[in-house]
Amino acid sequence: MIIFGTKGYLYQLAILTLVCGQCGNPSAHTLRKRVTKFTLFFVPLFPFSTKYATQCTFCGAEQSVTKEQAEQLQAQAVGGPGGQGYGQPQQQPYQS
Numbered sequence: 001m002i003i004f005g006t007k008g009y010l011y012q013l014a015i016l017t018l019v020c021g022q023c024g025n026p027s028a029h030t031l032r033k034r035v036t037k038f039t040l041f042f043v044p045l046f047p048f049s050t051k052y053a054t055q056c057t058f059c060g061a062e063q064s065v066t067k068e069q070a071e072q073l074q075a076q077a078v079g080g081p082g083g084q085g086y087g088q089p090q091q092q093p094y095q096s
Contacts, residue, residue: 002040002041003040003041003042004038004039004040004041005038005039006036006037006038006039006048007036007037007039007044008034008035008036008037009034009035009036009037010032010033010034010035011032011033011034011035012030012031012032013031013032013033013070013074013077014030014031014073014074014077015028015029015030015031015077016028016029016031016054016073016076016077017029018054020056020058020059020061021061021063022056022059022061022063023056023058023059023061025056025058025059027056027057027058028057028058029054029055029056029057030054030055030057031052031053031054031065031070031073031074031077032052032053032054032055033050033051033052033070034049034050034051034052034053035047035049035050036048036049036050050067051064052064052065052066052067052069052070053065054073
């Protein structure tokens with residue numbers, strides 16, 4: 001008997017401040033990556049579906065984005081790819 005199926009993984013890539021297209025409020029949006037993997041005997045083998053989306057923390061509206069758009073949004077976040085990505089730092093002028 002062979003046991004196979006799928007398993008979903010949800011990754012939070014960044015938190016950005018954007019204007020929501022649904023409610024119109026400037027609020028935090030989470031950038032998420034959803035990966036569905038094929039499993040054999042409960043061991044995930046390979047991904048067969050990858051989707052990106054942003055979700056408004058104010059109203060909960062979710063909007064799908066392309067991989068290129070997700071990479072751009074992640075690059076705007078602090079630390080770039082692989083960083084924490086929790087907003088944009090405030091630049092302070094240097095005074096001696």
